[in-house]
Amino acid sequence: MATQHSRSVARLMMAPAVVLLLGWMLVPLTMTLYFSFKKYLPLRGGDLGWVGFDNYVRFVSSSSFWPAVQATLVIVGGVLIITVILGILLAMLLDQPMWGQGVVRILVIAPFFVMPTVSALVWKNMFMDPVNGLLAHLWRFFGAEPISWLSEASMTSIIMIVSWQWLPFATLILLTAIQSLDSEQLEAAEMDGAPVLKRFYHIILPHLSRAITIVILIQTIFLLSIFAEIFVTTGGAFGTRTLTYLIFQRVLESQNVGLGSAGGVYAIILANIVAIFLMRIVGKNLDA
Amino acid sequence: MARAVTTRRKSLNTILAWAVGLLIFFPILWTILTSFKTEAQAIASPPIFLNFNWTLENYAIVQERSDYMRFLWNSVIIAGGSTILGVIIAVPAAWAMAFVPSKRTKDILLWMLSTKMLPAVGVLYPIYLLFIRLGLLDTRGGLVVVLMLINLPIIVWMLYTYFREIPGEILEAARMDGATLKEEILYVLTPMAVPGIASTVLLNFILAWNEAFWTLNLTAVDAAPLTAFIASYSSPEGLFFAKLSAASTMAIAPILILGWFSQKQLVRGLTFGAVK
Numbered sequence: 001m002a003t004q005h006s007r008s009v010a011r012l013m014m015a016p017a018v019v020l021l022l023g024w025m026l027v028p029l030t031m032t033l034y035f036s037f038k039k040y041l042p043l044r045g046g047d048l049g050w051v052g053f054d055n056y057v058r059f060v061s062s063s064s065f066w067p068a069v070q071a072t073l074v075i076v077g078g079v080l081i082i083t084v085i086l087g088i089l090l091a092m093l094l095d096q097p098m099w100g101q102g103v104v105r106i107l108v109i110a111p112f113f114v115m116p117t118v119s120a121l122v123w124k125n126m127f128m129d130p131v132n133g134l135l136a137h138l139w140r141f142f143g144a145e146p147i148s149w150l151s152e153a154s155m156t157s158i159i160m161i162v163s164w165q166w167l168p169f170a171t172l173i174l175l176t177a178i179q180s181l182d183s184e185q186l187e188a189a190e191m192d193g194a195p196v197l198k199r200f201y202h203i204i205l206p207h208l209s210r211a212i213t214i215v216i217l218i219q220t221i222f223l224l225s226i227f228a229e230i231f232v233t234t235g236g237a238f239g240t241r242t243l244t245y246l247i248f249q250r251v252l253e254s255q256n257v258g259l260g261s262a263g264g265v266y267a268i269i270l271a272n273i274v275a276i277f278l279m280r281i282v283g284k285n286l287d288a
Numbered sequence: 289m290a291r292a293v294t295t296r297r298k299s300l301n302t303i304l305a306w307a308v309g310l311l312i313f314f315p316i317l318w319t320i321l322t323s324f325k326t327e328a329q330a331i332a333s334p335p336i337f338l339n340f341n342w343t344l345e346n347y348a349i350v351q352e353r354s355d356y357m358r359f360l361w362n363s364v365i366i367a368g369g370s371t372i373l374g375v376i377i378a379v380p381a382a383w384a385m386a387f388v389p390s391k392r393t394k395d396i397l398l399w400m401l402s403t404k405m406l407p408a409v410g411v412l413y414p415i416y417l418l419f420i421r422l423g424l425l426d427t428r429g430g431l432v433v434v435l436m437l438i439n440l441p442i443i444v445w446m447l448y449t450y451f452r453e454i455p456g457e458i459l460e461a462a463r464m465d466g467a468t469l470k471e472e473i474l475y476v477l478t479p480m481a482v483p484g485i486a487s488t489v490l491l492n493f494i495l496a497w498n499e500a501f502w503t504l505n506l507t508a509v510d511a512a513p514l515t516a517f518i519a520s521y522s523s524p525e526g527l528f529f530a531k532l533s534a535a536s537t538m539a540i541a542p543i544l545i546l547g548w549f550s551q552k553q554l555v556r557g558l559t560f561g562a563v564k
Contacts, residue, residue, distance in 0.1 A: 009469070010388035013380035017444055018396065020377065024437040025403045027418075028411035035413065090308065097294075098302040106548050107309035110316055113547030115498040117518040118536045122319050124522075126529055132331040134318065141334070167312065169554075173563050176555045214562050225407045228500035228515070232522040244409045251413045252505065264410035275405035279398050285562045286394050 029268070036261035043255045055262035059250075068246040071155070071239060076223045078159040079166060080216055086163075087170030087215065088208065094171070095178045105175075112168035116228035123161045124150060124233045154238035161229055166222075170215045177211035178204070210281070217278035224271055243267055316540070323347070323533035330529040346534035356538060359517035365428050366503070366513050367496035370435035371489055374443045377436075379485065382447035383477070387459065397448065401560060404441040408501045419506055426508045434506065435496045443492055446557045450484025487553035490546060497543050514539040 036055055039048040059065060094105060111119065127133050128149035136146035149157040181204065189199050225244050234240045236249060247267060251260030310317075321337070322330050329340045350356055385393045415434065416425075424430030454477065462476045500515040507516055518539055521532050547554075555563055 006388050006469075007390065010384035010390070013384040014396070016377050017381035017400070017440060020437060021400055021403050021440060025406065028414035029406070031414035031417070032411055093301070093305050093308065096301040096305070097298050098305050099298070100302065100306065104305045104309040105551065107313040109547070109551055109554075110313050110544060112554070113494060113498070113543050114316065114540050115515050115518065115543070116500045117504075117515045118319075118540055119315070121518060121521055121532060122315055122536055125532060126318060126322065127315065132333075132529065134335060137333060137335055164312070164315070169558065172551065173555055173559060176563055211563055214559050218558060221405055225409060225501070227409070228504060228519070231504065232519050244407065247409045248412065248505075251409075252416070257413050261413060264407075264412070267407045268410040271405050271407045271410075272402075275402055278405075279401060282401065282560050282562050283394065283398055286397065 032261045032264050032268075035257050036265050038258045040257040040261075041255060042257060051258065055258045056265070059259055059262045059266065064241065064246055067239065068241050068243045072224065072242040072244070074155055075159055075162065075226070075240075075242060076220060078155075079162045079223055080219060082159065082163040083166045083170040083219065084212060084215060086167055087174050088212075090167070090171045091174035091178050092204070094175050108171055109168045111164050112166075112172075114165070116165065116226075117232055119165055120161055120229045120232045123157075123164070128157055150234055151238050154234055154240045158229060158233065158240050161233070162223065162226060165229075166219055169219070173215050174208060174211055177208050181207050214278070214281060217274060217281070220274050221271060221278070224267070224274070243270075316544075319533045320537050321533075322530055323537045325530050325533075327528070327530045330533070346530045347538070350531055350535045350538070354517065354520070354535075356517070356535070359512060359514050360538070362428060362507075362511055363497055363513035363515075366431045366435060366511070367493050369428070369432040370439065370496045371443075371492045373432060374436045374440050374492060375447075375485065375489055378440060378443040378447055378488075379481075382444050382451055383473075385444075386448055386451035386454075387456070397445065400441040400444055404438070408438070412505065415502075416505070425506060426511045428511045431503060431506060431511060431513075434502050435499055438499070438502070439492050439495055442495070442557055442560075443488055445560045446488040446491065446553070447481075447484060449556060449560075450488070451481060453484075454480050487550065488557070490550045491553045491557040494543055494547055494550060 037050055037052060039051045039054070040046070041048065090108065094101065094108065098104070114122075125133070127135050130136055130146050130148040133146075133149075135149065139146045147153055186199060186203060189203055194202075226242070227244055227248065230236055230240055230242065230245050236242075236245045241249070243263070244267065247260050247263040250256050250263060323346055324342045324344070325336070325340050326343060326345070329336055385397065419425040419430055422430075424433075458476060458480075459472060462472050467476065497513075498515070500519075503513050503515045504519060507513070518535060521528065521535060
């Protein structure tokens with residue numbers, strides 16, 4: 001039973017976290033909004049006054065905007081498709097009885113713990129280098145001409161690297177979900193002679209749907225803002241400039257803060273659209 | 289008969305799963321192996337897998353040339369500091385929400401989660417500017433604060449889901465026996481909460497260690513952690529595969545080991561309790 005006294009103590013205990021997060025959210029957000037309505041070039045004259053929605057219009061009408069949207073969608077979509085499909089297959093495989101299950105799990109999960117700059121650089125040099133990379137050796141072994149991955153197949157390369165990083169996350173969550181599946185139901189279906197595919201479509205997939213949704217939403221939020229993987233591989237060249245990277249370049253490289261801030265506001269709106277769906281699911285779970 | 293079929297199926301599963309597992313792990317294994325080769329062996333054609341002259345010289349060169357220990361120390365301070373600070377702030381909040389819930393608890397939790405969704409790039413310049421004005425650019429203190437703030441929602445959420453599993457009856461019983469609030473927290477709750485807090489610390493240490501947006505953009509020399517140290521290898525100079533491998537191995541080894549202990553918490557922490 002919560003008394004009046006314990007309620008006020010509780011409020012006091014929550015205060016630091018709430019105040020800090022409120023500040024963390026409001027202060028930079030207000031500043032971004034403020035800058036987005038200004039012509040602001042710190043290295044070339046500083047604050048040059050209010051410009052209304054000019055930055056918002058210029059950001060979307062610049063020639064690099066739509067390619068950046070396309071690059072973002074291709075990377076996020078590609079990684080989602082690969083990690084979800086492979087994740088389901090891998091989770092089902094890992095759920096089977098086998099020897100050394102614990103060790104295999106560790107092997108599969110390991111890439112998630114590799115810092116983004118390391119995985120990007122290791123893939124870029126030791127695997128995708130057109131002369132000395134392992135993939136080049138493999139291509140030559142089969143008599144093919146090695147590919148300059150990061151310039152000729154830049155998007156494929158980035159998607160490969162990022163998928164490698166996120167496959168463990170998808171697998172682990174889907175595996176956790178599969179393990180909560182009632183095995184008697186599956187056995188009964190097996191007894192009744194339901195073929196493997198039917199069992200998958202009618203029992204496993206519906207059971208996984210919530211976990212799949214969660215994987216998609218959480219990964220989308222993280223994938224929309226991948227940065228290091230592009231920063232150390234292509235630096236945004238060869239069509240790999242995502243929305244996040246474009247904003248980063250506007251703000252820090254060309255120091256056009258007004259324009260970059262308008263882009264930032266777009267990015268915030270985009271992320272919030274995804275976030276609303278995620279919050280609904282998480283919120284429902286809280287009531288349960 | 290049934291037994292024999294099961295064994296056969298189990299063997300097939302085992303072979304397939306190990307093959308896939310090793311394939312996924314291979315880039316890490318290859319990096320570790322290459323770190324012990326000489327530069328010439330690292331790019332030998334065809335590639336050498338195991339029968340090379342194992343050497344530790346790359347580790348010595350990396351340490352000597354770039355002062356690895358300084359970057360490591362920065363990573364430890366930044367990841368450790370932000371985690372500890374975050375937990376100190378989050379424990380009371382999560383405790384209050386789990387044990388004295390009100391109508392607004394759910395809204396507050398969801399709102400906290402929503403701050404985590406704020407794309408970093410959207411607030412890059414304001415934070416950059418504040419860092420310059422406050423003299424925090426390229427300082428460990430500044431990064432500790434920023435990483436604490438971006439991970440605070442996850443810390444609160446994880447602790448909340450753990451605390452909620454502590455049965456309320458135990459608290460009632462303690463209160464019946466005349467325990468004060470202080471005693472209740474110290475002798476009843478703390479022992480039951482320690483495993484959850486430990487898991488939270490572990491996962492958030494890992495997340496902070498690997499964070500690579502703020503650490504790359506807000507550091508230059510003095511406060512640069514391992515993420516930035518590795519990024520400095522992005523412009524190659526001559527033969528450097530073995531050295532890159534040694535540097536990479538040193539950057540990921542501590543976290544790989546910690547990570548293997550935190551598999552279970554990973555799911556709970558990163559799905560905000562939606563999948564357990």
